[in-house]
Amino acid sequence: MDFVYKVLVVAHLLGMAAVVGGWVACRPEVNSVMVWGARAQLVTGIVLVGLAESIDSLGKDPNMVKIGVKLVIAVAVAGFAEVGYADPERGKRVAWMSDAAGGLAVVNVLVATLWS
Helix, strand or coil: CHHHHHHHHHHHHHHHHHHHHHHHHCCCCCCHHHHHHHHHHHHHHHHHHHHHHHCHHHCCCCCHHHHHHHHHHHHHHHHHHHHHHHHHHHCCCCCHHHHHHHHHHHHHHHHHHHCC
């Protein structure tokens, strides 16, 4: 099960890289890479927390307050990415959605690494 957990961590990090990399590469528009990266972050993050809580052999003890903060930020990132990607298709151009999604993704990385 440790291998599965590590593969999910890699997928989670790749999702983060997709959001931040897509934001840096394609400003001021939200692209599909950012949307799929945000989706991957949400799904893999939820599965990682579930595995860490339910499998004792992994030796993880997640901080649920930190996880809650990260979840709220991740939902906001996904929301901004989804809306920012859909609006140009309807003729609306919302440039700040890309900055909101990318900036909050960076904030989520800071929460993950600096909160101990």
